[in-house]
Amino acid sequence: MKKLLFTLIAVAGLFTMNATNANAQDYKNAIGGRFGSYNGVTFKTGLNKGAMLELIGNFRSSSGVKYMQLTGLYEVYNPISGAPGLNWYYGGGGSIGTMKVKGFDSDVYLGLNGVLGLDYKFNGAPINLSLDWIPTLRLTPDTDFYSGDIGLGVRFTF
Secondary structure, X not given: OHHHHHHHHHHHHHHHHHOOXXXXXXXXXXXXXXXXXXXXXXXXXXXXXXXXXXXXXXXXXXXXXXXXXXXXXXXXXXXOOOOOOEEEEEEEEEEEEEEEEOOOOOEEXXXXXXXXXXXXXXXXXXXXXXXXXXXXXXXXXXXXXXOOOEEEEEEEEO
């Protein structure tokens, strides 16, 4: 799990070095937590005017079940007029993960994700909040549609 977290941070760092200023948001990078079914560590970085890349790393272990997943999302941001710091966004991406149940073989999960959400950056404070919905079309091990969840992101911006 520590290796996966280190890899996630290293990949996020590579994207940060190549990022340009994303003008629709009031920050260039943010790291923190996401709370919902896609619980985990979240990192956002500006790619170009009005777009960001978000990486979400999920890790769970309880009652003989170990689960981890990495989700990457390309998000397009649009400001909401009359509400400084508030943007709505949409986008898509993919996820890869694995689940190991004690006594069974592990499965690899691949999926295509959508995202729709609201993003707010507090003026004068390095805090960002987001509320989003991430539905998933699971491709493996079985094909099905997961209507997703609504998650709350709380991040430190820099």
